[in-house]
Amino acid sequence: MNRKEVSDSTMAPNIAYTSGYKQKCREHNEVLQYVCENCRMLLCNFCFRKSHTAHNCFQIDNFLTHRNDLLFRLIESGRLATNCYEDIGYKEVDSARHIDNNCNLLAQSIRNTFRPLIASLQQRESNLLDVVNKMHKNRMENMYEQISALKASYLGLMKVTKKLNKVAKNGHQLENLYIVTQILEAQRQVDIYAKILEEKQYKDEFYKFYAPQVPNEILRNIENLGSIQLDDNNDFTASSNIPRTLEDATESYIILSSSQETSSSEVEIKVEKDTCNKTKTQKSENDRNSGIGQAVPGCLNKVKALRSDLPSLAFAPKGNGQGHVQRPWGVCVNQLGDIFITDRLNHNVQIFSPNGEFIFRFGRKGKSRGQFNAPAGICVDKNGRIIVADKNNHRIQVFSSGAKYLLSFGRLGTKCGKLKFPFDVAVNTKLQIAVTDSANHRIQQFDYNGHFIREIPLGICTFTGYEITPRGICYTPKGNIIVTDYVNHCLHLISPVKEKIVSTKGCLGFGYLQFSRPSGVCCDDDGTIIVADCHNHRICVFSSALESLWNIDIRPSVNGLNNTYCDETDRTCDVALTKDGHIVFISEMLPAHEAAQTSKRFVHVY
Incomplete structure (x- = not known):
């Protein structure tokens, strides 16, 4: 009989440290005397001699002695x-x-x-x-x-x-x-x-x-048109809400599990970059995605966000006259350094010099060419064309650098190329225009002439169960798109080539990587991400790896500034960068606080 011990066993009989075991074999009516570890069964003497002599067997009492750790x-x-x-x-x-x-x-x-x-x-x-x-x-x-x-x-x-x-x-x-x-x-x-x-x-x-x-x-x-096949380049992990570095989410990573407990609203993981080379497919996708974002389109110098805890300029008081605003929202800067502001209540666009001096304005309320109904987002392409999200007219209008009407595209609807309350616009170096089609819960891309390129449905946010509602939008230096999710309080990184969300970051709150109604967003040419955290009354600045760099809180009780340009209830709407890297943002008052205040200013430069 082979009495060599087995290294490990998962056998679990009813073990008791007693001798004189009298239970009998059902087949031979003999007393059970042995344990066969190979077959995981009890044996009588006849069973053992018949077919188990070559197996690892023990007498019952000896088995308990040799394998007392098994239990x-x-x-x-x-x-x-x-x-x-x-x-x-x-x-x-x-x-x-x-x-x-x-x-x-x-x-x-x-x-x-x-x-x-x-x-x-x-x-x-x-x-x-x-x-x-x-x-x-x-x-x-x-x-x-x-x-x-x-x-x-x-x-x-x-x-x-x-x-x-x-x-x-x-x-x-x-x-x-x-x-x-x-x-x-x-x-x-x-x-x-x-x-x-x-x-x-x-x-x-x-x-x-x-x-x-x-x-x-x-x-x-x-x-037989179309087919549904397994996408070997994607899995559920890639599209989940596991937070990862936003700007590098399209690269290859080895994801290591973490034993640390986290909150129910966000899961943290450790991420290591894969040292393997990228596949040919990834290279070809990057080649096709040659359009990238610039902080100031057409600017020859690299724009890098500068840190400043003090405002260097504030302008645009409340009113209807030249240089005055009622309900501003969108802001952008052209390669000359001029600052463009949209006003949703005055239904126009105003242009200011880098020093905040009024230059000119155009537009009025209406549906005709060159007229607006609550314009929101605005951007300028490298050729100087002005692109405006005419929100309540459900269209995008494009003007020359001198504000001459050029074209418009989009109208109310849900089909491709149609829009429903578009909130923001962005443009890349290929002059591709990205639009947050907010009420349709998707992103749409158009070419230089306003022809439809693609739509990117956003679907349901996995960790809240609500539909993703994009508001602010910008292109990154790598050609991806970042949008703010106003309803789910987070950021989404979108690959235009893959036509899907590749990473999600953030949740509701006031802490690190937490937001409350994030609104406008922009990137500098290094990938630094600047977010207008609307209901938290602040501007948040992150590295491209989403490490918190600094915040600008506009509440006087927090920043300690003794000016009257902002009060405790003001909120941040949109954000942009000047040619020098200064952060320029728009603030808005709550409707209940819109009484005339001559000291108020709505455009701030830090």
Whole structure:
């Protein structure tokens, strides 16, 4: 009998440290004497000699002596199994959310692909049916016109015929002149009737619809258009809410698990960069994504955000006149250093010099070209064109550097290229315009001339269950897009090439990487991220790795500034960078505090 000890065992019989074990084998009715570790079973002497002599077997009492640690190992294994099961339960909840999000995205992508095709076919069907309806109406009218003309001619002919019958009957009593006159009139009526009968007689025409010549092969191809396949380059982890470095989220990482407990609203992980080379697919995607963001589009010098805890300039008081604002929101800077401000209540755009001096303004309330209804976001491309999100008109308007109207695109709707309350705009070096289509919960990209490029549906935020509502937007120096999520209090990094969110960061609160209604956002040319944390009354500055650098709190009770430009209830709206790297942002008052205050200023430069 082989008595070599087995290194580990998961066998778990009813163990008791007693001798004289009298339970019998059901097959041979002999007392059970041995334990076979290989087969995990109790044996009688006959069973052992029959088929277990080559196995690792012990007598029952000797087994307890040699394997007295087995009970505790099995208890520990049970504990580990319980912990593992609980972890799997938590992961199952996350996986269920990811499955929902993935399937929702698939369904939306399928709709976006096929609905334009279906709409085109329905439009063609509608056009042809309109032709048939108009044809029916015209042909019926022509037929009734022909019958009416024939009827009138027939009545005239019958009248003359009666007179001729009278002439034939009483001709000897009538004058020759009268008889000749009636004959000539009858000839004219006959000629008229014959002509009408020839021209106006209804023609029994027949039209036929010729169906498009579509080979059966094409029909089969249409039936098989599109497919749903596993994306080997993505998994649920990549699209989850596990926080990671926003600016580097599209690179390859090795994710290490962390044993530290975290809050329910955010999960922390340790991240190491993978030293492996990027795949060809990633390289090709980066090659295609050649458009990058600039802090000041067209500026030849690199713009880097400067830290300052004190304001260097404040301008734009409350009012309707030149240089005055009522409800400003958007801000941007051009390569000359001029500062552009949108005013949602005055419905215009105003331009100020780098020193805050008023230069000019354009626009007024309306729906026509060059008019606005609550303009919000604004940006300037490298050619100096001014791009404005005309929010309540559901469109984007583009102007020359001298404010001459050039073009507009978008109108109210949910289809690709249509907009619903677009809040902000951004432009990259390829002159691609990104729009936060807020009420449609998506990002849309357009080219230089306003032609639709792509849409990026945003879906549901996994850790809140609410729809993602984008507000502020900017391009990063790597060509990705950062948007603020006004409803879910976080930031999303979006890859335009992959057309999806690749990372999410932040949650509701006032601490590190916590926000309350984040609004405007911008990046400097090193990737530093500046966020207008609206309801927290501050500007937050992060490195490209989302390390907190500094904050600008605009409340006098916090910053200790003894000026009257801001009060405790003012909020930050939008943010931009000057050519020198100074942070310029817009503040707004609560509607309840909009009483006239001559000392108020709404544009601040730090």
